[in-house]
Amino acid sequence: MANRIIRIATRKSLLALWQAHYVKDRLEALHHDVTVELVPMTTQGDVLLDTPLSKIGGKGLFIKELEQAMLDGRADIAVHSMKDVPVEFPEGLGLTVICEREDPRDAFVSNHYKTLAELPAGAVVGTASLRRECQIRARYPELQVKTLRGNVQTRLRKLDDGEYDAIILAAAGLKRLELDERIAGLLSPEDSLPANGQGAVGIECRLDDAELLELLAPLNDRDTRLRVEAERAMNHGLQGGCQVPIGSYALLEGDQIWLRGLVGRPDGSEVLYDEIRGPADQGQALGAELAKRLLAAGADKILAEVYSS
Ligand SMILES: NCc1[nH]cc(CCC(=O)O)c1CC(=O)O
Numbered sequence: 001m002a003n004r005i006i007r008i009a010t011r012k013s014l015l016a017l018w019q020a021h022y023v024k025d026r027l028e029a030l031h032h033d034v035t036v037e038l039v040p041m042t043t044q045g046d047v048l049l050d051t052p053l054s055k056i057g058g059k060g061l062f063i064k065e066l067e068q069a070m071l072d073g074r075a076d077i078a079v080h081s082m083k084d085v086p087v088e089f090p091e092g093l094g095l096t097v098i099c100e101r102e103d104p105r106d107a108f109v110s111n112h113y114k115t116l117a118e119l120p121a122g123a124v125v126g127t128a129s130l131r132r133e134c135q136i137r138a139r140y141p142e143l144q145v146k147t148l149r150g151n152v153q154t155r156l157r158k159l160d161d162g163e164y165d166a167i168i169l170a171a172a173g174l175k176r177l178e179l180d181e182r183i184a185g186l187l188s189p190e191d192s193l194p195a196n197g198q199g200a201v202g203i204e205c206r207l208d209d210a211e212l213l214e215l216l217a218p219l220n221d222r223d224t225r226l227r228v229e230a231e232r233a234m235n236h237g238l239q240g241g242c243q244v245p246i247g248s249y250a251l252l253e254g255d256q257i258w259l260r261g262l263v264g265r266p267d268g269s270e271v272l273y274d275e276i277r278g279p280a281d282q283g284q285a286l287g288a289e290l291a292k293r294l295l296a297a298g299a300d301k302i303l304a305e306v307y308s309s
Contacts (some may be wrong), residue, residue: 005035006212009066009075012040013151018176019079019201023099023219030218039075041065060086063204067093070206077205077216082197082228083170087236089204096213097203098228100221102172104199104249106132106192107183109159109174110166114184116140116191119165126155126164130245130266130306135192136168137268152177168192172199193247193262193273196231200224223252230259230283237291238263238299245306250283257283261290263299266306272297 006027010020017040024036045062060067066078067090082098089095113119116136126148127133133145146164148155152173159167166184174183203216227250234248247262257280264271274297276290291299 003033003035004031004211004215005037006077006215007037007039007075009039009041009069009078011043011046011062011066013046014177015081015152015173016079019081022176022201023077023079023203026099026219027215031215034215039069041069067204070204076209076212077203080202080204081173082200082202082232083195085197085202085204087232092206092208093204094207095202095204096207097216097220098225099201099203099219101200101224101227102175103186104194105171105189106168106187106194106198107171107174108166108185108187109156109169109182110184111160113166116143116166116187119143123165124163126159126167129168129195130243131195131247131262131264132168132192133266134245134264134268134271135247135262137266138264138271139191139268141268152179156182170194170198189249189260193260194249196235196246196248197228198249200228202228226250226252226257226280226283230257230287233284233287234259234261234291234294235287237288238294238303244303248287252280253277255280257286259283259286259290261294263294263302265302270298270302272299272302 008020010016020038027034027036043062043065062084069075108116121142124144124146125136126146128147128149136145148167155167171186205212230250231248235246238246245264245266250257250259256277258277260275262273272294274290274293276286278286
């Protein structure tokens with residue numbers, strides 16, 4: 001494998017660029033005969049900034065252009081936040097590597113308050129996620145939840161401008177961008193069940209490039225992969241896109257996996273929760289089973305209403 005060049009299709013947000021550079025650095029450190037180049041691109045999701053994601057049908061909005069670049073041979077791989085990756089891939093493409101997970105929790109960010117519980121009645125909390133909105137409203141009905149879009153920097157600026165009293169962001173994004181000091185507190189999975197794949201970065205590529213698959217393979221983290229596959233299987237069973245009031249979070253306990261799932265109404269008036277344990281290598285079947293149970297408990301009705309609204 002002499003002097004192979006690997007081109008990464010990437011969005012231009014600082015977080016996307018950080019993730020692409022992370023993969024570049026790891027690949028170049030592992031393989032001295034490999035050079036990695038970034039191919040920055042604009043996606044539909046970056047353009048439609050003012051529409052709530054749930055209204056534009058979310059699915060794949062941030063990755064379609066990147067996938068086209070790989071199919072056209074303008075790029076070799078794409079680096080994604082796993083929670084933004086749809087369950088199905090275009091013919092010929094696949095996600096062969098999931099890197100070691102960063103903190104999967106949601107972070108509470110505020111300039112004046114330390115926790116959600118401390119916020120006075122009527123305070124405004126910003127989030128673009130129906131999953132976060134549902135869990136906040138269920139626990140703190142006296143708070144207001146207002147849509148917050150944009151990349152991490154934009155969201156922080158809107159908080160600083162006083163549009164919100166607090167916002168919720170993924171801890172992983174803040175930590176990667178060295179914005180840890182903005183985290184007032186971390187929400188436990190009990191308080192805010194994370195989104196499937198949150199905090200994990202995955203690599204998508206053309207499946208027919210055997211040499212490339214071999215170069216990427218060492219970046220795969222087995223534990224993260226087992227967890228994220230179980231979480232994604234649950235979302236898949238629920239037909240969940242990336243903008244749904246669904247939480248899905250797995251932990252390994254020795255050779256067992258513990259998968260928790262949540263589906264709720266965005267207004268917090270109903271929250272369904274269930275969990276399942278089983279052999280760690282059966283995560284996909286367990287995820288499918290948990291999805292089935294949640295659907296039978298009423299998730300089917302909730303999701304149908306969310307999709308039609
Ligand atoms: N939906 C946007 C998005 N996709 C991935 C992350 C954070 C990093 C991660 O979860 O890996 C974020 C921002 C956020 O939710 O605060």
